[in-house]
Amino acid sequence: MACGVTRATLPAMTYFPPPAEELRFLDAELRQLDARRAQLLARRAWLVTALQSAAHGPEPAFAPRPEASAPRVQNVLLLLGGVLLTIAATAFTLVSWGHLGIAGRAAVLGTVTLATLVAPLPLLHRGLRSTAEAVAGLGLALTVLDAYALHEAALTSTDGTAYAAVATTALAALWAAYGTTLGTLRLPRPAALVAAQLPLPLGAIAADAGAYGSTAALLVTAAADAAVALLTTAPTLRSVRIAATIGAYGLGGWGVLAATWLSWTAPGPSAAARAAALLTFASAITLTAAWRIPTPPLAGPTDAPTEADPVRATADSAIPGTTPPGFHARTPAPAIPMFRPASLVTANALLAGLLLLAAVGGVLRVTVPDGWAMVGELLCAIGLLAGIRGRMPERVRFGLGWAGVGVQAFALLWALPLAAVVVLGPFGLPAHPWSGAPVDARAAVTAGTPWPPDAGPGLVVFMVAAAALALLVREPVWRPRALTGSAVLVWAAVLAVPATLQLPYTVDLLVTGLLTAAALLAPLRPPTGVLLALVTSGDLALLALADRTATLTVLSALTVLFAVASARPRLAPVTAPAALVYATALACATGAAAGWQPQYTALLVLAVPAAATLLAPRFDRQARLGTEVTGAAAGLVSLALAVTDAPLLAVVLALLGVIAAATAVRPDRRPLGLVAAALFVLAAWVRLAAWDVGTPEAYTLPVTVPALLVGAWRRHRDPSARSWTAYGPGLAATLVPSLVAVWHDEGRPRPLLLGGAALAVTLLGARHRLRAPLVLGGSVLVLDALHELAPYLVQVADALPRWVPPALAGLLLLAVGATYEQRIRDMRRVREVLGRMN
Structure with missing residues (x-):
């Protein structure tokens, strides 16, 4: 192909594979060449290494690794050198100072200090920055020694604290100027800032400014630190910003603690006002810091709060008609080396809000009567929530909102004892039932608990908090929950009104009953309403125990109320069992009011499980189960009432068996048939025991006969059923107790009858090839025979040699x-x- 010859001109015997196959062949050849090349290169590298090792001798197994880097070693050496020189200078100042005259002292101080402070200049020029930092640190330490030496030599008559305040001021200014002159050094300016923390607190102590003046000095210094931290933005001044931040939070924390203590222990309005001014100043510092801290932009706007942002839902909705820009609460903010700005903004705003509210609370504590200060504090917290508006940054609004919510929660905790007494106080009445109507509602709820001293303010706290939740929260996500919380607070307030106002006992019963009905009918989020109704109805029933007529009336009303409420499927799983519980209590109270003995009252209580059996099929699965369980519990109550009278106990057991059998008619309750059978058997046994019948067969045969019939019916329906399952329980129920009685019976009829019965059972088992009758009958027959032959066996054993x-x-x-x-x-x-x- 490369010579210009086409496939058509070649001889017919030449074969050219298809292009795809030829390409695969070439790729395979190239891969083999690459693999061979890699092997050769690896062998070559090994040979080169071996030759180098032979030329230079064997290398160690591993090279020791340095444990510290060169810059770190350098810094440690410079630090140690500076510390040693500082120690030497201190020793010279304290020990050898007195051996020199005035001129010598001045010459030594001036020369050494000036030389040390100037020395960093040539070191920086040569690029020895770390060494310059160490020498500059020594120079700063020498200036401190110079200030001390000056006081000891020439100013011994001046006050030490005042001199320290002036000296630290001068040192701070000197170090700041020195650091500004040598801008590349990082130590002098943070050191100047540290020295600047002392002048105002020391000056306050020297001027005998007292606790308030010293606290103000701390807060002013913290404010200056905060200003430096917020205004210092240059990257080269990062150490100054860190030192200022530490100073602001350190001194500010001490100042806040001192101001809080002064507010808490203020003896009068004047002292409280001064402490409040300090707390307000601290709040202003913290709020300004929160406002000025730069934060990254939020992830994106949204008009609705998230599930993790309940405070925003409260704070943002405090102003009807205004919806500030939203944010995603789970969006992480970018972090800088020291903190997350967004979290720090929120924390500062939260602290600012708490300090402001604490300032107001301290004044209220000494100006209004006991207890009412908390009401004023709650109103201030609500006002704070309503006032966070305008162009305020969202993170600031978020923190202030949490401060308001936190104070409201604290107020509710403060008022909680009132609700606890009203709810739990009636539990002391069952110890003295029907002892007479109390003089008023407060006497009814304080049968076993003391009355809280601040009940009136606590009641107002509940009402104010309920109004705040209902009026301030407007966001669609949180409004249903806020309304539910408001309803709970209203419920607590209304429940406490009769006792707080010492209304008559009957008025208390009426108010509690109406509150129970209102809780059932209120359209609250499930299951809040029904739970409130249960708690209120329980209190009502306990309150009514003081009077017989009130008990019967209240229990009747509660039974009817919860029975009617059970018509609503949403409430039936709770209200239907509650109706049965109150019906059981009503039956017991009716029997006691009529003077009946407990065993006769048990017959009246049986109406409750019977009603449960009739009503359960009308409900859904959940309500049906609760109804049946409550009916069974009422049945146990009837048994407990009748346990002292055996004949009536047998009647109660039989009637419960009838109820269980009626329930077992339903296809989904077939297993209750066994319960019914057990109840019938127990009824028969109790009746036999009441007749003083001691023959065990009288107790076992009523069990054996129906059990065998049931077993035969099961074998007829299911031929594969095992005989142990079908006939074993029935046969064992009679044969085993009779066998035990035989071994304790000296008479003759029972062994003969038992032996005959066991023989018949054995023969039937052999005839029908059933294991259970064969094994049980044969075992009992053998043991019965051994019982009969036991005397003779004993005689034979005595006759045998040892x-x-x-x-x-x-x-x-x-x-x-x-x-x-x-x-x-x-x-x-x-x-x-x-x-x-x-």
Whole structure:
């Protein structure tokens, strides 16, 4: 082809493969060439390495790795050198200072300090920056020693604290100027900022400014640090920004703690106002910092809050008609080396809001009566939520909103004891039932608990918080939940009103009953309403125990109320069992009011499981199960009431068996037929016991006969059913107790009758080839025969010589051993045969 010859001009015997096949062939050849080339190159590299090793001698197994980098070693050496020189200078100043005169001291101080501070200039010019940093640090330390030496030499009469305040001011200015002059050094300016933390606190102590003045000095210094941290944006001043941030949070934290303590312990309005001014100033600093901290842009706008952003839903909706730009709460903000800006903004805003509310609370604590300060604090928190509007950054609004919500939650916790007493107080009434109507509602709920001292303010807290939730939250996502929370708070407030106002006992019952009905009918998010109704109805039933008429009236009303509410499928799983519970209590109360003995009241209680059996099929699966379980529990109550009277207990068991049998008629409740049978048997046994019947067959035959009939019916329906399942329980129910009675009975009729019955069962089992009758009947027959022959066997055993039992045991062991040996020999022969075959 390369010579211009076409395929048509070649002889007919020449073969040219198709292009695809020829391409595959060429690719295979090239791959082989590449593989061979790689092998040769690897061999060549190994040979070169071997020759180099022979020329230079053997290399060590591994080269030791340095444990520290060269710059790190350099920094450590420079740091140690600077520390040692500083120690030497300190020792000289403290020990050798007194041996020099005034001129010598001045010459030494001036020369050494000036030389040390100037030395970094040529070092920086030569590029030795780390060494220059170390020398500059030594120079800064020398200036501190110079200030100390000056005080000890010439200014000993001045106040040490005041001198320290002036000296730190001068040192801060000197170091800042020095650092600005030598701009490439990183140590002097942060050191100047650290020194600047001391003048104001030391000056306040020197001026005897007291706790308020010292706290103000701390907060002013923290404000200056915050300003430096926020205004210092140059990358080269990162160390200054870090030092300022640490100073702002450190001194600001101490200042906030001191101001909070002053507010908490303020004895009067004047002291509280001064502490509030300090807290307000701290709040302003924190809020300004939150406002000024730069944050990255949010991921994207949205008009609705997310599930993780409940505070925004409250804060943003505080102003009807205004919806600020939203954000995705789960969007992570980019991080800088020290913190996440968005989280820091939110934390500062939260702290600012809490400090502002704490300032107001401190003033309210000493100006309004006890307890009402919390109401004022709650109103301020609600006002804060309503006031976060305008062009405020969203993260700031988010933090302030959380501050308002946190104070509201604290107020509710403060008022919680009132709700706890109202809800749990009636549990002390069952100890003294029907002891007479209390004088008022408060006496009814404080039967076993003390009344909280701040009940009035607590009631107002519930009402105000409920109104805030209902009015302020407007976001579609959170409004249903807010309305539910508001309804719960209203419920707690209404429940506490009668006791708080000491209304009459009957008014308390009426209010609690109406509240129960309202909770059932209220369109609250499930299952809030029905749970509130259950709690309220329980309190109502306990409150009614103080009076007999009130008990019967309330239990009747509750039974009817929950029964009617069960017509609503949404409520039936809870209200239907509740209706049965109150019906059971009503039956017990009716029997007690009529003077009946408990066993007769049990017959009245049986109406509850009967009603449950009739009503359960009308409900869905969940409500049906709860109804049946409650009916069964009522049945147990009736048994407990009748347990002291055996004849009536037998009647109750029989009636419960009838109820269980009626339930078992339904296809989905067939297993209850076994329960019904067990109840009937128990009823028969209790009746026999009441008649003092001691013959065991009287108890077992009523079980055996129906059990055998059921077994025969099952075998007829399912011929594959095993005899142990069909006939075993029925036969064992009579044969085993009778056999036990035979061994404890000295009479003759029972062994003969039992033997005859066992023989008949054995023959029937053999006739029909059934294992259960054959084994049970034969076993009982043998044991019965042994019982009859036992005296003779004892006589024979007494007549035998003493050596016979050991001899028989030895013969048995020999027989077993011989059989075992024979089996081993047979196995060995089989193994030999198999070996020869292989």
